[in-house]
Amino acid sequence: MRPIDLRSDTLTTPTPAMRRAMAEAEVGDDVYGEDPTVNRLEEEAAALLGKEAALFVPSGTMGNQIALLLHTHRGDEVWLEAESHIYWYEVGGLGSLAHVQPRLIFGRNGKFGPQDLEALREPPDIHRPRPRLLCLENTHNRAGGVVWTVGEVEEVAAAARRLGLAFHLDGARLFNAAVALKVKPSVLAAPFDTVMVSLSKGLAAPVGSLLLGSRDQIGEARRWRKLLGGGMRQAGILAAAGLIGLREMVERLEEDHLHARILAEEMATWPGLNVDLSLVQTNIVKVTVAREDLDGPALSARFHEAGVKVSALGPRFIRLVTHKDVSRRDVEEALRRMKEAYRA
Ligand code: TLP
Numbered sequence: 438m439r440p441i442d443l444r445s446d447t448l449t450t451p452t453p454a455m456r457r458a459m460a461e462a463e464v465g466d467d468v469y470g471e472d473p474t475v476n477r478l479e480e481e482a483a484a485l486l487g488k489e490a491a492l493f494v495p496s497g498t499m500g501n502q503i504a505l506l507l508h509t510h511r512g513d514e515v516w517l518e519a520e521s522h523i524y525w526y527e528v529g530g531l532g533s534l535a536h537v538q539p540r541l542i543f544g545r546n547g548k549f550g551p552q553d554l555e556a557l558r559e560p561p562d563i564h565r566p567r568p569r570l571l572c573l574e575n576t577h578n579r580a581g582g583v584v585w586t587v588g589e590v591e592e593v594a595a596a597a598r599r600l601g602l603a604f605h606l607d608g609a610r611l612f613n614a615a616v617a618l619k620v621k622p623s624v625l626a627a628p629f630d631t632v633m634v635s636l637s638k639g640l641a642a643p644v645g646s647l648l649l650g651s652r653d654q655i656g657e658a659r660r661w662r663k664l665l666g667g668g669m670r671q672a673g674i675l676a677a678a679g680l681i682g683l684r685e686m687v688e689r690l691e692e693d694h695l696h697a698r699i700l701a702e703e704m705a706t707w708p709g710l711n712v713d714l715s716l717v718q719t720n721i722v723k724v725t726v727a728r729e730d731l732d733g734p735a736l737s738a739r740f741h742e743a744g745v746k747v748s749a750l751g752p753r754f755i756r757l758v759t760h761k762d763v764s765r766r767d768v769e770e771a772l773r774r775m776k777e778a779y780r781a
Pocket of ligand 1: 501609
């Protein structure tokens with residue numbers, strides 16, 4: 438039985454067109470700035486997201502970490518939502534790499550408003566770290582793929598400006614947000630100083646993310662990338678797949694969103710599981726296990742045995758992520774297998 442893998446959209450494999458483009462990619466040494474395919478990817482991404490410049494980085498984690506390094510000095514304060522990826526899943530880089538101190542915003546389903554920022558404002562005081570940077574995540578991963586709308590982002594951006602904070606977007610799944618809202622990604626990216634987007638999730642490239650911002654910031658980011666060991670030489674082989682991701686794989690995300698909806702609507706009817714359907718807005722389904730006799734890891738293990746892989750992201754919560762390697766038929770088969778295992 439072939440397992441159906443719903444753990445993450447990072448599991449997507451490159452398309453045949455990507456593999457062909459990778460084999461044929463024109464390459465050079467990107468540390469010298471001489472890889473034509475990387476340069477093309479960076480130019481196209483900058484145009485698509487409405488920023489002056491872009492930098493191809495090996496991972497979303499590196500893109501976010503470089504943003505922290507760009508905007509802050511050691512000892513500064515970074516404001517970010519309590520469930521955000523930068524806080525939860527970047528191996529403590531806030532402290533160990535950027536030497537900054539997080540100030541957590543306890544959001545509602547990953548989101549917050551200007552009033553939450555105003556509540557954190559303090560008068561200048563020699564005892565306190567300097568607040569420098571605000572980060573926001575769109576879509577929000579741990580909240581279950583929740584989308585920030587353009588208006589919500591703009592309101593928070595205005596508050597950040599009032600507070601003198603730089604503004605960074607963890608847009609690992611920004612294209613999912615854009616497709617769900619039917620807006621251009623550049624509109625969602627506009628209020629931010631820097632933006633990270635991933636090519637290796639729903640867009641199916643094997644490796645890579647982009648950090649975008651002003652020409653000066655990206656010039657500086659290039660130095661940080663080199664320091665972190667992310668200068669990749671003939672990286673055009675990878676960028677070739679990323680270009681196809683940007684050009685051909687964005688619109689189809691709609692299909693993943695539909696599949697998430699199908700999973701969510703069915704699982705919401707299973708007694709003992711809670712799925713807030715209003716939060717199922719993109720390709721992630723967050724399921725809360727509300728049974729005494731079963732927790733998230735145990736349920737995930739049971740599904741796994743039945744041939745469906747999901748992630749347990751906490752004692753009471755599992756996550757299912759749809760992506761291009763999961764077809765409509767796979768979704769139906771996954772539901773069949775999980776239902777049987779759940780009832781047992
Ligand atoms: N998320 C991964 C894991 O790290 C949890 C996943 O499976 O969802 N920002 C956001 C919002 C992300 O979801 C991720 C990856 C990243 C940044 C980091 O990207 P990579 O994995 O390329 O370092």
